[in-house]
Amino acid sequence: MLWPLTVAGVLLGGAVAGVSGGILGGVLGHALDRHWGLRRWSQLPAQLARWLGLRPDFNQVLFLCLGRMAKAHGRVTPQHLQLARELMQQYRLEEPQRLAAMADFNRGKQPTTRIERQLQRLCRQQPGRGAELLDGCWRMALVHGQPSAVALRLLEGWADLAGLSKAEQQRLRQRHQRHQRGSAAPVATGGGLQRAAALLGVDLDAEPAQIKRSYRRLLSRHHPDKLMSAGASEAELAAAGEQVHRIQQAYEKIRRYRGFR
The missing domain is CATH 1.10.3680 (TerB-like)
Incomplete structure (x- = not known):
């Protein structure tokens, strides 16, 4: 495991103030590594972008x-x-x-x-x-x-x-x-993973790309704005809004369980 800011702190502190500076820089860098959960250099640009507000998490x-x-x-x-x-x-x-x-x-x-x-x-x-x-x-x-x-x-x-x-x-x-x-009842807590997968029309162990395609297709089919342009009634629009919310919650439940973005 490589702690990127720990290494950077040691090198920078050592260059500026010798051994004592290197120790202090390493301690501060390690604290930031642990706070941000950094394990590799490749994680650093994204974390800095989030910290600066350029790529909000x-x-x-x-x-x-x-x-x-x-x-x-x-x-x-x-x-x-x-x-x-x-x-x-x-x-x-x-x-x-x-x-x-x-x-x-x-x-x-x-x-x-x-x-x-x-x-x-x-x-x-x-x-x-x-x-x-x-x-x-x-x-x-x-x-x-x-x-x-x-x-x-x-x-x-x-x-x-x-x-x-x-x-x-x-x-x-x-x-x-x-x-x-x-x-x-709160929609977010209704049903389990299998029910969420059934709502999306996919298997729970399906490929992430397939789950995403099904999710986007269902959103497009039930989106209230699309139905509004087709002349749907208020009751139909309200039902569509509830369905869109269920679809979104089902997708997020499966996405978090499977661990993909």
């Missing part, structure tokens, strides 16, 4: 938004923190990733942290994940019942940045509010 932006959403209620409560931990478990974050996610959550609470630019850049690079990110934010907004006025403004603004249509935003809001009232 989904988990990073998600937990920044979750921290800001929790703070929108005035103070962060144990219930907010518990939901953050549940989402870490849902996304199967390992210990270094959990520490980074909690650091992002805490940074998101700070009003000086600029979230919107990273959110917009993420949704441009990964346009299919905007609804997934907003789904988590709605869950955080409803931890203590109805969301605050500040939380609602954030949700609306972030949905616009994510490229969600007004119809999609309304369906997302209605779905979570119905769940909050107890009249509907």
Whole structure:
């Protein structure tokens, strides 16, 4: 195993301040290696790009938004923190990733942290994940019942940045509010892996390329905007929105289980 920033710290510190500088540089570099989970030199460019905000990581932006959403209620409560931990478990974050996610959550609470630019850049690079990110934010907004006025403004603004249509935003809001009232079960937790694979029309051990093709084909078939142009009724559009959400959740469940991007 090669710790890239450890090696760089030793070399740079040694060149500047001799043996003592090399030791100090190695310690600092190793701390960064462990914090970012770096094991190879090839991982360094992507991590630096994420750190600079040039290539936002989904988990990073998600937990920044979750921290800001929790703070929108005035103070962060144990219930907010518990939901953050549940989402870490849902996304199967390992210990270094959990520490980074909690650091992002805490940074998101700070009003000086600029979230919107990273959110917009993420949704441009990964346009299919905007609804997934907003789904988590709605869950955080409803931890203590109805969301605050500040939380609602954030949700609306972030949905616009994510490229969600007004119809999609309304369906997302209605779905979570119905769940909050107890009249509907949460889609994200319904069914297992086999049911998710059946929804996508693939085998659980199918090739990732085949799973992706099936996912995109189903999204195209059921997308409300496409049905709207064909003159679908409001009831049909609402049903299509629910189906799209189920498809997205099924795909994410299988993607995380199989470990592909």
